[in-house]
Every structure is written in structure tokens, then in C-alpha cells.
Amino acid sequence: MLTSSMEDYLEKIYELMKEKGYARVSDIASSLSVQPSSVTKMIQKLDEKQLVTYEKYRGIVLTPKGEQLGKLMKQRHKRLEEFLRMLGIREETIQKDVEGIEHHVSPATMSALNNLVLFFDQNSHCLQEFNDFCTELQTLKETEDERK
Amino acid sequence: MLTSSMEDYLEKIYELMKEKGYARVSDIASSLSVQPSSVTKMIQKLDEKQLVTYEKYRGIVLTPKGEQLGKLMKQRHKRLEEFLRMLGIREETIQKDVEGIEHHVSPATMSALNNLVLFFDQNSHCLQEFNDFCTELQTLKETEDERK
Ligand SMILES: [Mn+2]
Ligand SMILES: [Mn+2]
Structure with a gap:
């Protein structure tokens, strides 16, 4: 079972890896607005679940299972956005609603x-x-x- | 700001009051599957927010503001159910999804x-x-x- 927070991390790491090819603790921390120490703790938990590994020089890398889940989180997020956009909801509200709803759909x-x-x-x-x-x-x- | 848990309590107390005219700690505990001690703690928090009061003989009672919010929670829950039912989602899944989604819509x-x-x-x-x-x-x- 993944917590909402784990899902957010997997989505974010997947996003960063697609953008830059790697995910650094500092990038994850700033994009999720959390402390680097929180990122380190979460990475340990995701490592125990075999969803990420730490590679020398490359940094944090998703395992195939982690990548599959990260992709799913990203896709779910995007599709919920599309749905609310179709309903004519304001962008700001869309972002807020999707961040909450996505973990429960x-x-x-x-x-x-x-x-x-x-x-x-x-x-x-x-x-x-x-x-x-x-x-x-x-x-x-x-x-x-x-x-x- | 109300937490998800506060919203669940207000919804449940509202429901019990409509059904029976009163809400007892034991009824709230059993219908939310929590310990009576958790209910007592939460009632204190809701009391501080002036959403419930404790009346001798009658038990836990929603204040007008608490009743308004409880009604809103109940209505939101019902309407989300109707929406998912219209989409042909199975009853079991509807209940699970709505319990999570409702706090973020x-x-x-x-x-x-x-x-x-x-x-x-x-x-x-x-x-x-x-x-x-x-x-x-x-x-x-x-x-x-x-x-x-
Ligand atoms: Mn997201
Ligand atoms: Mn509910």
C-alpha cells in the first residue's frame, strides 16, 4: 500500500527523471516544498519498497516497478486535470482539487x-x-x- | 479549517441527529469504527470550534453552525455518490472513493x-x-x- 505522500514523491521523481534524466534530493525538495531531510527519509522508505535506488553519480533512480507507478500517478494527475478543465473549473482550483482527489480515485x-x-x-x-x-x-x- | 476527520464526524453526528434526534459517543464510535476515547477527544476539538455542545440528558448536539456544516458534508457525500452511480461504478467502489474524494472537492x-x-x-x-x-x-x- 502506498501513502498519498509516497504517490506524490513517485509522481515528482518520475517527472524530474523525464525532464532532466535524474532526480536530485534538492530538486525533489524544492518542487514538493519540503525539507531535504524529509526527502531523504522518504527515499529510504521507497528504497525499502524497491521503488527507487540510489546510484553513484546519477542520484535517485526509479526501479522499473517505481517507474511504472510514477508513470501511472502522472497519467492519473493529467487525466483528472483534463476532466476538471472540461467542466470549466478555474486552473487554480483544478490544481488544488487534483492534488487531493488523485489519491482517492x-x-x-x-x-x-x-x-x-x-x-x-x-x-x-x-x-x-x-x-x-x-x-x-x-x-x-x-x-x-x-x-x- | 476543518480536517478530513472533523468533516467525517460532523457528517456522522448530523446523520445520527436526523435519525435519532441525538448522537451518543458510543453510536458515533461504532458507526465511524473508532474508539470511544477518540470520539471524546474529537468532540472536545469540535466544541472549541463551537460546532458541537454537550447537553445534559440529550448528549452531543450540533450548534447551528455545526448543523449547517454537517448538512453540507452529508449533501456533498450524497451528490458524489449519485455522480459515481451515474457513471456505472460498483456500490462498493463508490463508498470507498467517496469517503476519500469528498474532503478534497x-x-x-x-x-x-x-x-x-x-x-x-x-x-x-x-x-x-x-x-x-x-x-x-x-x-x-x-x-x-x-x-x-
Ligand atoms: Mn499529483
Ligand atoms: Mn462521508
């Missing part, structure tokens, strides 16, 4: 949300109808608020 | 998900198209898996 729910994004992408008339529906609800709500 | 996202449920409810042709789309994706995936 089962593969079944993730797959259904992804299907919903694909569906609206390929059936723009339904997305249009949905957006019109939202505008209408909003107008109704505002009229009601004015009446009060 | 912003009001903006909650409102958008709720609109989506209302939309599909009132535009069943779009829901039908979505369900057909999912079946098609599933068939494609199975055909691909067979080829491997």
Missing part, C-alpha cells in the same frame, strides 16, 4: 472519468448541450437570488 | 459535478450516447487484448 472511477472526457471530446454536440444547460441553470439561480 | 467542482448529474438526468439521449460510447470502447479494448 479508484482505477474504475478513473477509467469512467476518462471515458467521459473522450466522449465529450468526440461528441461536441453533447458538450454544447451541457454548457448551454449550465448557463441556463446559472441564469435561473441569479434570477432567484435577485428575488430574495 | 472544491465547491466549484462539486457544483459542476452536480450539474453533470442533472444534465444527464434531464437529457437521457446524451446519457444513452455516453453509455453506448463506453460499451464500444470496452469492445475495442477486448478485441485488442485478444490480439496480444
Whole structure:
């Protein structure tokens, strides 16, 4: 079982490795806004779970299993972003919501949300109808608020 | 700021009060699967935040502010359930996902998900198209898996 924090680390290390080819403690610390000492402790835990190793000269490296999980975390994050973006949520709120939600979404729910994004992408008339529906609800709500 | 655990307690106390008119430590403990001593500690914290009070003979009672929040938690939980149910997620998975997700969904996202449920409810042709789309994706995936 991975904790939410472990998932965040795997996602971040995967990201850094894709960007730079390696992940340094200092880079992980600054991008997750944590102390380097916390990174070192977490790396030990992930090492025990055989998800990362430490290579001389190269630094922290994901094992194949760690890379597979990191990729999954990154993909889940990206897909949840896409879903909320489709719903018209503000970027700032998207980032905050996704950071919390991502650790609690089962593969079944993730797959259904992804299907919903694909569906609206390929059936723009339904997305249009949905957006019109939202505008209408909003107008109704505002009229009601004015009446009060 | 409320912690996830505080939100769970407020939701549960609200539920018990609606059901029975009162919330006893033992009922809260058994329905949240925690020790009575944990409930007592949490009630103290919620009391400090003026969300619950202890009334002689009646037991734990939500303050008006606590009741408002408890109702909101309960509503958010119910609406997330409805959303995942609409996506065809299994009941067991729904319960697990909602218990985690609910604490991380912003009001903006909650409102958008709720609109989506209302939309599909009132535009069943779009829901039908979505369900057909999912079946098609599933068939494609199975055909691909067979080829491997
Ligand atoms: Mn993330
Ligand atoms: Mn709940």
C-alpha cells in the first residue's frame, strides 16, 4: 500500500527523471516544498519498497516497478486535470482539487472519468448541450437570488 | 479549517441527529469504527470550534453552525455518490472513493459535478450516447487484448 505522500514523491521523481534524466534530493525538495531531510527519509522508505535506488553519480533512480507507478500517478494527475478543465473549473482550483482527489480515485472511477472526457471530446454536440444547460441553470439561480 | 476527520464526524453526528434526534459517543464510535476515547477527544476539538455542545440528558448536539456544516458534508457525500452511480461504478467502489474524494472537492467542482448529474438526468439521449460510447470502447479494448 502506498501513502498519498509516497504517490506524490513517485509522481515528482518520475517527472524530474523525464525532464532532466535524474532526480536530485534538492530538486525533489524544492518542487514538493519540503525539507531535504524529509526527502531523504522518504527515499529510504521507497528504497525499502524497491521503488527507487540510489546510484553513484546519477542520484535517485526509479526501479522499473517505481517507474511504472510514477508513470501511472502522472497519467492519473493529467487525466483528472483534463476532466476538471472540461467542466470549466478555474486552473487554480483544478490544481488544488487534483492534488487531493488523485489519491482517492479508484482505477474504475478513473477509467469512467476518462471515458467521459473522450466522449465529450468526440461528441461536441453533447458538450454544447451541457454548457448551454449550465448557463441556463446559472441564469435561473441569479434570477432567484435577485428575488430574495 | 476543518480536517478530513472533523468533516467525517460532523457528517456522522448530523446523520445520527436526523435519525435519532441525538448522537451518543458510543453510536458515533461504532458507526465511524473508532474508539470511544477518540470520539471524546474529537468532540472536545469540535466544541472549541463551537460546532458541537454537550447537553445534559440529550448528549452531543450540533450548534447551528455545526448543523449547517454537517448538512453540507452529508449533501456533498450524497451528490458524489449519485455522480459515481451515474457513471456505472460498483456500490462498493463508490463508498470507498467517496469517503476519500469528498474532503478534497472544491465547491466549484462539486457544483459542476452536480450539474453533470442533472444534465444527464434531464437529457437521457446524451446519457444513452455516453453509455453506448463506453460499451464500444470496452469492445475495442477486448478485441485488442485478444490480439496480444
Ligand atoms: Mn499529483
Ligand atoms: Mn462521508
